[in-house]
Amino acid sequence: xxxxxxxxxxxxxxxxxxxxxxxxxxxxxxxxxxxxxxxxxxxxxxxxxxxxxxxxxxxxxxxxxxxxxxxxxxxxxxxxxxxxxxxxxxxxxxxxxxxxxxxxxxxxxxxxxxxxxxxxxxxxxxxxxxxxxxxxxxxxxxxxxxxxxxxxxxxxxxxxxxxxxxxxxxxxxxxxxxxxxxxxxxxxxxxxxxxxxxxxxxxxxxxxxxxxxxxxxxxxxxxxxxxxxxxxxxxxxxxxxxxxxxxxxxxxxxxxxxxxxxxxxxxx
Numbered sequence: 001x002x003x004x005x006x007x008x009x010x011x012x013x014x015x016x017x018x019x020x021x022x023x024x025x026x027x028x029x030x031x032x033x034x035x036x037x038x039x040x041x042x043x044x045x046x047x048x049x050x051x052x053x054x055x056x057x058x059x060x061x062x063x064x065x066x067x068x069x070x071x072x073x074x075x076x077x078x079x080x081x082x083x084x085x086x087x088x089x090x091x092x093x094x095x096x097x098x099x100x101x102x103x104x105x106x107x108x109x110x111x112x113x114x115x116x117x118x119x120x121x122x123x124x125x126x127x128x129x130x131x132x133x134x135x136x137x138x139x140x141x142x143x144x145x146x147x148x149x150x151x152x153x154x155x156x157x158x159x160x161x162x163x164x165x166x167x168x169x170x171x172x173x174x175x176x177x178x179x180x181x182x183x184x185x186x187x188x189x190x191x192x193x194x195x196x197x198x199x200x201x202x203x204x205x206x207x208x209x210x211x212x213x214x215x216x217x218x219x220x221x222x223x224x225x226x227x228x229x230x231x232x233x234x235x236x237x238x239x240x241x242x243x244x245x246x247x248x249x250x251x252x253x254x255x256x257x258x259x260x261x262x263x264x265x266x267x268x
Contacts, residue, residue, distance in 0.1 A: 040116075041107075060106075092139075104127050105146055124154050125150070144198065167205055167209075175199070183225070202222065212253050223257070
C-alpha cells in the first residue's frame with residue numbers, strides 16, 4: 001500500500017528487519033524514557049569498549065550521554081514545575097522536545113556506527129515516549145521523521161488487535177501535537193514525507209485493531225488531510241478484506257469508505 005516503507009493491512013504489515021521486536025505500549029512516562037536511554041547507552045558503551053572501534057566512539061558517546069543526562073534533568077524540573085505551579089510554557093516544551101529528538105537521532109547514529117541493530121526497539125520506544133511526553137505537556141512536534149519511523153516499526157511488532165488499538169490511541173495523540181508547519185503538508189510531491197507516512201500508518205493500525213470507532217476516527221483524519229491518497233487506500237483496503245479474514249464489522253467500515261471514495265471521484 002503506497003511506498004515500500006509503508007505497510008499494508010496484512011498481518012505482517014510494517015517493513016522492518018527486526019523480527020524479534022516486541023511491542024511495549026508507550027506511556028510517555030519519565031521512568032520509561034530513562035529505561036530506554038539506559039538500555040541504548042549501555043549497549044553502546046559495551047560495544048565501544050572493543051579496542052578496534054573504541055577510538056571512533058570515545059569522543060561522541062560521552063558527549064551524547066552527558067547531553068541526555070542534562071535532558072533528563074530538564075524534563076524532571078519541568079514535571080516538578082508543572083505539578084506545583086502549572087506554568088510550563090508551550091514554547092519551552094517545544095524547544096525541549098526538538099532538542100530531545102535531536103539527541104535521539106545522535107544516539108541512533110551512534111548505535112548504527114557500532115552496528116547495534118538490536119537496539120532498534122529501545123530507540124523506537126525512546127522516540128515515541130519522548131513524543132508523547134512533548135504532546136502531553138502542551139508542546140508541538142517539529143521533528144517528525146524519527147517518530148513516524150518508530151511508530152511504523154512498533155506497529156509491525158504485534159498482531160494483537162488490543163495492542164494495536166492502544167497504539168492507535170498513541171498515534172492519535174502524536175498527530176494532534178504535530179506542528180502546523182508540518183501538518184500544512186506543503187511538500188506534496190514527496191510520497192515519503194513523515195506526515196503522510198504517519199497518517200496512512202495510523203489508518204492501517206486502526207484497521208488492524210478491528211476497532212470500528214478507531215477506524216472511523218483515523219479515516220476521517222486521513223481523508224481530510226490526504227484526500228489524494230484516499231481512493232487508493234480504500235481500494236487496496238478492500239483487496240485486503242478479500243484476501244484476509246477480517247471481521248465483518250471491519251469490512252463494513254472499509255466498504256463504506258470505499259464507496260465514498262471511488263476511483264473516478266474528483267478532488268475538486
